[in-house]
Amino acid sequence: MSPKHFLNFTNLSKKDLINIIDRGLELKTMVSKPKSMEGKILGLLFEKPSTRTRISFEAGMQRLGGSALFLSGQELQMSRGEPISDTAKVMSSMLDAIVIRTDSQENLEMFAANSSVPVISGLSDVYHPCQIMADLMTFKEVNKNLNIEKVCWIGDGNNVCHSYMEAAQILEFQLSIFCPKGHEPNAKILESSKNFVTISSSKEEALSDASIVTTDVWTSMNSAKQSKEKELIFKDFFVDSSAMNFSKEGSIFLHCLPAHRGEEVSFEMLDHPSSKVWMQAENRMHVQEAILEYLLLD
Ligand code: CP
Ligand code: NVA
Numbered sequence: 001m002s003p004k005h006f007l008n009f010t011n012l013s014k015k016d017l018i019n020i021i022d023r024g025l026e027l028k029t030m031v032s033k034p035k036s037m038e039g040k041i042l043g044l045l046f047e048k049p050s051t052r053t054r055i056s057f058e059a060g061m062q063r064l065g066g067s068a069l070f071l072s073g074q075e076l077q078m079s080r081g082e083p084i085s086d087t088a089k090v091m092s093s094m095l096d097a098i099v100i101r102t103d104s105q106e107n108l109e110m111f112a113a114n115s116s117v118p119v120i121s122g123l124s125d126v127y128h129p130c131q132i133m134a135d136l137m138t139f140k141e142v143n144k145n146l147n148i149e150k151v152c153w154i155g156d157g158n159n160v161c162h163s164y165m166e167a168a169q170i171l172e173f174q175l176s177i178f179c180p181k182g183h184e185p186n187a188k189i190l191e192s193s194k195n196f197v198t199i200s201s202s203k204e205e206a207l208s209d210a211s212i213v214t215t216d217v218w219t220s221m222n223s224a225k226q227s228k229e230k231e232l233i234f235k236d237f238f239v240d241s242s243a244m245n246f247s248k249e250g251s252i253f254l255h256c257l258p259a260h261r262g263e264e265v266s267f268e269m270l271d272h273p274s275s276k277v278w279m280q281a282e283n284r285m286h287v288q289e290a291i292l293e294y295l296l297l298d
Contacts, residue, residue: 003115003116003117003118003119003295004118004294004295005112005115005118005119005120005295006118006119006120006121006129006130006291006294006295007105007108007109007112007119007120007121007124007127007129008121008126008127008129008162008163008166009129009132009163009166009167009169009170010166012170013170014170014171016294017133017136017167017170017171018146019294020133020287020290020291020294021133021136021137021140021146021287021290022140023289023290023293023294024133024134024137024283024286024287024288024289024290025137025140025141025286027286027289027290028141028283028286033063033064033065033289034064034065035064035065036064036065036292036293036297037061037064037065037066037292037293037296038064038065038066039065039066040061040066040067040096040097040296041066041067041068041069041094041095041096042057042058042061042066042067042068042069042095042096042097042098042099042292043068043069043071043091043095043097043098043099044057044058044068044069044070044071044098044099044101044122045071045073045076045091045098045099045100045101045102046070046071046072046073046099046100046101046122047072047073047074047100047101047102047103048101048102048103048123048221048222049221050101050122050123051257051258052256052257052281052284053099053101053122053123053130053284054070054122055285056284056285056288057099057122057285057288058070059285060285060286060288060289060292061289061292063285063289064289064292064293066096066292069095073102084107084110084111084114085110085111085113085114086114087111088110088111088112088113088114088115088119089114089115089116091115092114092115092116092117093116095117096117096296097117097118097119097120097292097295097296098111098115098117098118098119098120099119099120099121099122100119100120100121100122100124101121101122101123101124102123102124102125103124103125103221103222104124104125105124105125105126105127108121108124118295118296120288120291120292120295123159124159125159125220125222126159126162126186126189127159127162127163127166128159128160128162128163128256129163129166130284130287130288130291131160131163131256131284132160132163132164132166132167133287133288133291134280134281134283134284134287134288135164135212135214135254135256135280136148136167136171137283137286137287138252138254138276138279138280138283139211139212139252141279141283142252142276142279143211143250146171148171148173148211148212149173149174149209149211149248150173150174150175150176150209150210150211150212150248151164151168151173151174151175151176151210151211151212151213151214152175152176152178152206152207152210152212152213152214152247153175153176153177153178153179153206153214153215154178154179154203154206154207154213154214154215154237154238154239154243154264155178155179155183155215155216155217155218155234155237155238155264156179156180156183156216156217156218156219156220156234156237157177157179157183157184157185157186158185158216158220159220159222160216160256161177161179161185161216162185162186162189164214165185165189165190165193165196165197166189166193168193168196168197169192169193169195169196172196173196174196174197174198175193175196175197175198176197176198176200176205176206176207176210177197177198177199177200177206178199178200178202178203178205178206178207178237179199179237180233180234180237182233183233183234184199185197203236203243203246204246207243207246207247208246208247209247209248210247210248210251211247211248211250211251211252212251212252212254213239213243213244213247213251213252213253213254213274214239214253214254214255214256215237215238215239215255215264215265216255216256216264217258217259217260217263217264218230218231218234218237218260218263218264231263234263234264237264238263238264238265238266239253239255239264239265239266239269240265240266240268240269241266241268241269241272244272244274251274252274252275252276253269253272253274253275253276253277254275254276254277254280255270255275255277255280256280257277257280257281259277
């Protein structure tokens, strides 16, 4: 039987999504976590830099009694041309699950298709599903429910935005995206999520009634280096404390981090009373522990 993977939200049911979030919240409250990963080894194959994703998976695995092995893509024979399919067959014969951070969703899917163990996306050029699981867990931790009516996304229609678009379809919330022309999300993902996603023509409209306000860097790791021209295009696409006056009362501000203060987010915003970004970052670990249990124990 082929293993379950976690590459995006396409094959995730609403029930499983909610169960994972609830388990993440439960694991967070435990002083001593169950040794549910005892004897298991998680491989982390990263082709791009990371702070949160790497640390949260390594620490989470250890807290659940397992161990983790970090592998930089540059140090593997893949960097000298060994096919992804061969690498996947070999790595999955020795490891229990594998997290991959890559610039190519296509390569990630090819790896998963050749892996005999679960593969988890640690971010690709197209999606960042673990991040959105942490965002949703944070909303539930703050509000004690997952009744999200509207999310406002300000900025680039990027990988994190695409995972919000997929989550909107599962949880049936409205996602309003305020992005510059030419930086809209992927057209195919927009088409499949069109009942839940709108591209707003004004920032106020996007913010209005939103219970989550979120943004991300103007230039993602897979994009060309940020130019002065791009900074001009994006200059109005930021969140500051005044933006929160337009969103729903009690709304929270989230940012996947790393943040570029003075660009997509103002200097004060990360520590504004509505900001839950530090809780959100910590929740990466708890929710990913729950994802590991979902993939490896069920
Ligand atoms: N948010 C996130 O994925 O952070 P890292 O790039 O530090 O892993
Ligand atoms: N969109 C960003 C997210 C980083 C966590 C990037 O891909 O660089």
